[in-house]
Amino acid sequence: MTSLQTAAAEMEKDVEFDPAAVSIIRQHWIDRQLKKRELEFTEYRTVTVFCGTYNVNAKIIADEEVQRLEEWLFPDAGELADIFAVGFQEVVDLNAVNVAMDGKSQQRAQAWQDKLDAVLNNKRREERYVLVAERHLVGILLLVFVKGVHSKKVREVYGASVGVGLMGMAGNKGGVSMRLKFYDSYLCFVCAHLAAHRENVEGRNSDFTNILQKTIFVDKALSGEADTPVTGQGDVTEETRKYFSEVLDVESTLQTGISILDHDVVFFMGDLNYRLDESVDTEECFAKLKAHDLDFLQRYDQLNMERIQGRVFSGFSESPLNFLPTYKYQPGTSSYERRPEKKLRCPAWCDRILWRAKEPEQVRCLSYRRAELGLSDHKPVAAQLLTKVRMVVKAQRQEVAAEIHRLLDKVENDQHPKVTLEVFDNSTLGSPRPLNTIDFGLVRYGVECRQALTITNVSNVAAHFRFVPKLEEETICKSWLSIQPRFGMLLPNEVGQINFKILIDLKTAKMLNTGRDLLDDILILRLENGQDFFLSVGGTYARSAFGMDLEDLASCHGPVRFLPLTAAKWSQFQSSTSTADKPHLPPTSVGGPTLSVPKELWRLVDALYRRGLTEKDLFIQPGVLTEVEGVREALDTGEELEENVSVHSLTEVLLSFLTSLASPVIPRNLLPSVEIDAQILRPWTRRFLEQLPPLNYNIFVYLVSFFREVLKYHESNRLNTEKLATICSKTLLPCNELHWGDSVEVASGPAVGKGEEHQRLQSMQVIFHYFLTTSVF
């Protein structure tokens, strides 16, 4: 393929109409409608979320002391949280080995998990808690537990860890996060340990930003398997899928990733490491602490200052710091670290808990305080946050969804085009007929019949209609029918016309005469995106001598028209007729009920014999169409031939009658297989006559005798032997190409067969010539 072709192919693809895209967009619309009406099917439930953060300074609490954790974990007596999100920092020493290998962390994480589990599930209390998940990165650990009663309401749990320490990526600093769906709200918990050192405010700010940016929840299992598109939209191409990836389904969202701020509520806890502003002197700080002037100190808290400046934690909330700074303590005591051998540090609120809710009123802080555990150089901090979570009431949601779909269905169904059909009808004026029937009435051989139907678009969308074939059929109708047009489009209120034409040709006539076909068909008119109409098309075939079998014709004494059309009835009819009372009949052959030649042939030849022998250009000039049809009709119904009908119309009917016969007067097997020369001509023609079946013999002799009579008047009718031999060839021999329409153009010579066939026709020409010029019978 050339690049041009490729480009063309691409373009073609671009403009291709994609039903999958429509249905995805539609799905998206439904989702948005539902979202808009969310309040109608959403109930809120307030749960208590405990968030705790504790920098343990690589210490671990002894088993016999774990009960002391209760002070931290249950800060408000009697209030048992529904969710416990507990964050630790420095569960291991942040030395180079631990940072690089992260080996000891697993063990420590497990130890803390076990200890928390023991406290939370203390037998003294009835409530039981189950771990949702644990996640750690070097010294940072996050554990999330939920009350047992909620365990079935926790879904779609994913974790993520981001290191922002050494080189901007090591795990000595960073954040560990967990997200989950709780009832129908999405919650995200982050436990972070940000950059240290009093002067490094910017480092902390940028650590925070990095954690937000780099934390992406991805489902590894899902991102691994690109198959099983769950769309319900049928076949979705890869391009379409890509284009709509963000709305297509949950997996694709989880494949590309969800960020922290995508959640309904974010709980952010940790050793955020913000200190007091450097303008506050350490001694001054201690003095203020002694005076319990926390308001003053809060104003100089770096995090508070940075947040007011909008440089970090934007959109987050925090309760007032109504507890003493949590850092830095002399481990195991409740005294700030002021030992002379240690570096003097200004106390600070390093350990913090903030939240961010999409709807601010969703979260209310119940308590924010510290515990007095002496394990580490930090004190643990706890916040109890009353959080409203969404609960979808499925039955109500279903009702709303049903309403949305009803609306959509109504619009869609109203978009279906609608048309009315009316049949033009002259023949049965005044008698209304079903609109789905096109009745042609009596249909005659070789006479074109027309009917029409009007189709009116009564909808307000464009209507595309077309006739379609029936299942496993290739054509939209039987061969005797033609439809014009077969398809079309109508604008609203536009009226169109569909024309139907029946023409019974020789092939159909033969089928109809033998009951192998009926003038009856059902058409399927399809209105795209609307409905199908069934149209019954039919008529009564006016049986005609044309296209009949010689034997049948000869045994039929009455007019052919009144013969029944099915094979079974036909034989009954035959036996019940007699020649006696019928006019215009040729003589009956000896001993049988069969006529010696078909009466139709006899009537035509008889008329020509009486009126036409001297007609100029006899057999050469064509007849008049209406007269031809009249003569045919008279032959079929047994009525008198009109006396003033032109001789040429009679000859035309005669020739077309002969060529219409179901089997030719001269059977195929009697054609010469050898070249006929003067020597064998005489014996050959004798045998030929002997071999002709009796009825065919009668007809042949009858016709040749008539032609010889015609030749006697050649001076006035201008015929000659040559021309008549050609006429014989055209009408008496088996020849598929011929039909009633062109039988008069005899001047052009016999139809040309190929090779051997041609040879035979040549020979027959010689033989006809012989019969026309020699008196053999």
Place this chain on the structure above:
Amino acid sequence: MSSGGGSNSNNRVCHFKLVLLGDTAVGKSCLVVRFVRDEFFEYQEPTIGAAFLTQAVVLEDSTVKFEIWDTAGQERYRSLAPMYYRGASAAIVVYDVTNAESFKGAKSWVKELQRRGDPSVIIALAGNKADLAGTRRKVDLKEAEEYARENGLLHFETSAKDAQNVKTLFVEIAKRLPKAVAPVEREAFPIVAPKASKRSCC
């Protein structure tokens, strides 16, 4: 993205073709009109062709959108029916409880579907005009139920006139159709038992 993903995943719309079959005048079109527009016409014209409508059924965890083909029941058009039941995921075969002949007809429609329809097609048998059953019943309920059971069909006696069981009929079919479900919705997150936790970091 609104809520961290997936909040609407249980409203996924699945499309299914459904065809109505049955002898003429049993009430196929009336059932569809009742279901789609919640209307009823005493003088419903015979269907000469096949009418197409769409209608959704919202289930608890998915939505089934039916593409409904209401076919012509007149004997003359019988040979055209395969065109419409071909590829259908569901079929409602309707008979008239006041017309024994139509029940025979329904059986032959069922047989044809079983032989020539989609092998997994879900068939529901609906005995319509149940509002007339009190006085003019000609098809025994037990017999129809028995027949439905033997052939693994859903069975309801319905009335397009007084709406009885019409919605149920479609809802029950919808429930039985196979639907793709988002994996995250399949079950609650398996919560780790504290002792057995083997979740490693990464």
